[in-house]
Amino acid sequence: MRRNLMRVTGAVALSAALALSAAACGDDEGGGSGGGDTVTIGFMGDLTGENSGLVIPPKQGAQMAIEEYNATNPKVKINFKTYDSQGKGEQALPLAKTAITKDKIVGLIGPAFSGESQQVGPALEEGKIPSVSPSATNSALTKNGWKYYHRIVGNDDAQGAAVGQFITNSLKAKKVFVIHDNSEYGKPLATTVENTAKSAGATTEVSAIDPEASDYSASVNAAKSFAPDAIFFGGYYAAGGKLIKQLREGGVDARFLSGDGSLDKGLASGAGGTNADGSIIACPCLIDPTGKASAASKKFSDAYKAKYGSETAIYSAEGYDAATAFIEAIKAGNTTPEKINEFLSTVDVPGVSKPIKFTPQGDPAVADVYVYQVTGQTLPLLGNAKDAKVED
Numbered sequence: 143m144r145r146n147l148m149r150v151t152g153a154v155a156l157s158a159a160l161a162l163s164a165a166a167c168g169d170d171e172g173g174g175s176g177g178g179d180t181v182t183i184g185f186m187g188d189l190t191g192e193n194s195g196l197v198i199p200p201k202q203g204a205q206m207a208i209e210e211y212n213a214t215n216p217k218v219k220i221n222f223k224t225y226d227s228q229g230k231g232e233q234a235l236p237l238a239k240t241a242i243t244k245d246k247i248v249g250l251i252g253p254a255f256s257g258e259s260q261q262v263g264p265a266l267e268e269g270k271i272p273s274v275s276p277s278a279t280n281s282a283l284t285k286n287g288w289k290y291y292h293r294i295v296g297n298d299d300a301q302g303a304a305v306g307q308f309i310t311n312s313l314k315a316k317k318v319f320v321i322h323d324n325s326e327y328g329k330p331l332a333t334t335v336e337n338t339a340k341s342a343g344a345t346t347e348v349s350a351i352d353p354e355a356s357d358y359s360a361s362v363n364a365a366k367s368f369a370p371d372a373i374f375f376g377g378y379y380a381a382g383g384k385l386i387k388q389l390r391e392g393g394v395d396a397r398f399l400s401g402d403g404s405l406d407k408g409l410a411s412g413a414g415g416t417n418a419d420g421s422i423i424a425c426p427c428l429i430d431p432t433g434k435a436s437a438a439s440k441k442f443s444d445a446y447k448a449k450y451g452s453e454t455a456i457y458s459a460e461g462y463d464a465a466t467a468f469i470e471a472i473k474a475g476n477t478t479p480e481k482i483n484e485f486l487s488t489v490d491v492p493g494v495s496k497p498i499k500f501t502p503q504g505d506p507a508v509a510d511v512y513v514y515q516v517t518g519q520t521l522p523l524l525g526n527a528k529d530a531k532v533e534d
Contacts, residue, residue, distance in 0.1 A: 179217060179218050179219060180218065180219045180220070180221050181218060181219075181220055181221065181248045181477050182220070182221040182222075182223055182245055182246060182247045182248065183208065183220050183221070183222055183223070183247060183248065183249050183250070183251060183465070183468050184222075184224070184225055184241045184245070184247040184249070184250045184251065184252070185201050185204055185205075185222065185223070185224045185225065185251045185252055185461075186224075186225040186227050186234060186237060186238065186241075186250060186251075186252035186253045186254065186258070186262070187200070187201065187225075187226075187227060187229065187252045187253055187254025187258075187277075188226070188227060188228050188229035188230075188254060188255065189201060189224060189226040189228075190226055190228060191228035191229050191230075192380055193255075193378050193379070193380065193403075194228075195379070195406040195407075195408055195455075195456075196254070196277065196378075196403065196405075196406060196456055197254045197255075197277070197457075198455075199454065199455035199456055199457055199458035200251075200254065200276040200277055200457035200458055200460055200461025200464070201224065202446070202449075202450055202458060202461065203276070203446065203454075203457070203458040203459060203460070203461030203462035203465070204222070204251045204276070204461040204462060204464060204465035205222055205465075206445070206446060206449055206450075206462060207461075207462045207463075207465035207466050207469060208220045208222045208465050208469070209222075211469045211473075216472075216473070218472055218477055220468075220469070220472065223241070223245060223247065225238075225241060225252075227254075227258055229254070229255045229258060230258065231257055231258045231260075231262075234253055234258035234261060234262050235258075235261050235262055235265060238250070238262045238265045238266065239265055241271075242265065242266075242269040242271055243269075247271060248271070248272075248477065248478065248479045248482055249272045249273065249274070249468045249471075249479065249482055250266065250271060250272070250273040250274075251273070251274055251275070251276060251461065251464045251468070252273065252275055252276070252277075252278075253273075253275060253278060254275065254277045254278065254457075255277070255278060255327070256278040256279060256280030256283060256326060256327060257280075257325075257326050257327070259275060259278040259280070259283055259291075260280065260282075260326075263283070263286060263288055263291055266288075266291070267288050267289065267290055267291075269479075270290060270480055270483070271290060271479050272290045272468075272482050272483040272486055273290060273291055273292065274292045274293065274294055274464040274467050274468065274486070275292070275293040275294070275295070275464070276293075276294050276295060276457045276460035276461040276464040277293075277295055277402075277427075277457045277460060278293055278295070279293075279296070279297050279298045279301060279327070279331075279402065279426065280297065280298060280326060280327065280330070281297040281298050281299045281330070283297075283504075284297065284503040284504045284505050285503070288504065289483070290479075290483050291504045292467070292486055292500050292504040293504060293505060294460045294463045294464045294467070294495070294496070294498065295426050295427060295457070295460050295506065295509075296426030296505070296506060296509025296510070296511060297426075297505060297509070298327070298330055298331045298401075299334060300426060300511060301331060301334075301401055301402065301424060301425070301511050302330075302331050302332075302333070302334025302335045302337075302338060302401075303334060303338050304424060304527040304528070305335050305338075305374065305399060305401065305424045305511070305513075305527065306334065306335045306336070306337070306338025306339045306341075306342070307338060307342070307527070307528075308422070308424070308513060308527045308530070309335070309339055309344070309372050309374065309399065310338075310339055310342035310343070310344050311342070312530065312531065312532060313371070313372055313397060313422075313532065314371075315339070315344060315372040315397070316343075316344055316345065316371055317344065317345050317346075317368065317369065317370045317371050317372075318335075318336070318339045318344045318345070318346045318370055318371065318372050318373075318374060319346070319347050319349070319364075319365045319368050319370035319372070319373045319374075319396070320332050320335060320336045320339075320346055320347070320348045320349070320373075320374050320376070321348070321349050321350065321351060321361050321365070321373065321374070321375045321376070321377075321385065322348070322350055322351075322375070322376035322377060323350070323351055323352070323353040323375075323376065323377035323378070323381055324350050324351075324352070325353070325376075325377065325378075327376070327377070327378075328375075328376035328377040328378075328403070329350075329376060330376075331376040331401050332348070332374060332375075332376030333376075335374045335376070336348060336374075347364065347368045347370075349361040349364050349365070351377075351381065351385065353377055353378065353380065353381035356384070357388075358385050358388050359388070359392070361385070362388050362389055362394060363392070365389060365392075365394050365396070366392055366393060366394050369396075370396045371396060372396055372397045372398075372399060373389065373394070373396050373397070373398050373399065374399045374400065375398065375399070375400045375404065376400070376401060376403075377400070377403055377404070378403040378404065379400075379403065379404040379405070379406045379408045379409040379412065380408065380412065382400050382403075382404040382409050382412070382413075383408060383409045383410070383412015383413045383414075383418065384412050384413075386398055386409070386412070386417050386421065387412065387413045387414050387417055390413075397420065397421070397422065398418070398421040398422075399421065399422045399424070400421070400422075400423050400424070401423070401424050401425065402423075402424065402425035402427060402456065404423050405423045405425045405427070405429075405456045405514060405521060406455070406456060406521075407520070407521065409423070409516065410516055410518065410519050411519070416518070418516045419516055419517060419518065420515065420516065421515070421516040422513055422514070422515055422516075422524075422532065423513070423514045423515075423516065423521060424512070424513050424514075424527060425456060425511070425512055425513075425514065426509055426510065426511045426512075427456055427457050427459065427460055427495065427512065428459050428460075428495040428496070428510075428512055428523075429453075429454050429455060429456065429458070429512075429514065429521070429523060430443060430454070430459075430523055431447070431453050431454055432523075434523055434525070435512075435523070435525075438492065438493075438494050439459060439494055439495070442454070442459060442462060442494040446458060446462075459493075459494040459495040460495050462493075462494050462495075463493035463494055463495050463496070463498055466491070466493060466494075466498060467486060467489055467498050468482065470485070470489055470491055470498070471485035471486060471489065486500060487500065487502070496508045496509075496510065510526055510527075511526070511527040511528075512524075512525065512526055512527060512530075513525065513526075513530045515532065515533060
């Protein structure tokens, strides 16, 4: 998932970094600060912005893993420090510079969104700081030749292809109307879905919305005229909810689908009433409180609920696994950024969401895509997109 972020020049970013106060950097959690037997791992993402519902769960998953590790009284403890970028590159870059130069992080979990990841990546490369994102899905991120970048989640090429195949194979849709929000996340994902559906013989039409606007009537009217069997939206739940509401009010009742940026109960809230019921949301992430996919995910979900008083949500398991990658490196005696990065190239251990293992480019070695169906304010798992069946 990603945000369409404003570019800033290096000079402006550096000035912002120098002006940044320590209070803006975030909070220390999951261990003490400083000391020869303590290393600092950062977490960066939108923790207070409009799409923070997508980032707080992986932050909590990562924090839980680190607190569990610290509770074993290891030789080297981990100080967990959060950096609230609000998903904005102009905030993420100076925060990253401060994390590297002042806080001396040895690794970063995140950034959460791909737009900010694209901007922060060069600074992490220059500082030789390894990162593992639990949620950034832009396919281009692992084509930059970065040596310190990793992600625990499958990219949008995999997600878009899986959704497109689900639409044509499982839903048997012949006419697919595709809408996107013109973001670095939504547009490429929507394009992959469209191309996959077309290659399977479906007829498609594409429209775009401004997610900041309140009136989506142009896209609604175009969809109504096209009379689709399915509608796919590439974007985030804040706009997705409004879009569903306006589609239903406009008399368009085709099955609504979206990607990981919409996997939040805020989608149903924004749609109003039961308008979102039956919608299918895809994600290269695993939310499995009932243990439908594995016993490991059930055990993790139970522990997460006991700690936070809520069910697991989008990327909470991936946050836990991203932290686990760093924990394994530190357990093996690696406490400098470069040694940790070397270890990440060889790590191969079981995770909650998937095996924790990376390709040479930094993508996960396993990249399954799952689908969820909106039911009221809940998003129960249907299963792997390859063979999941829709529940009417």
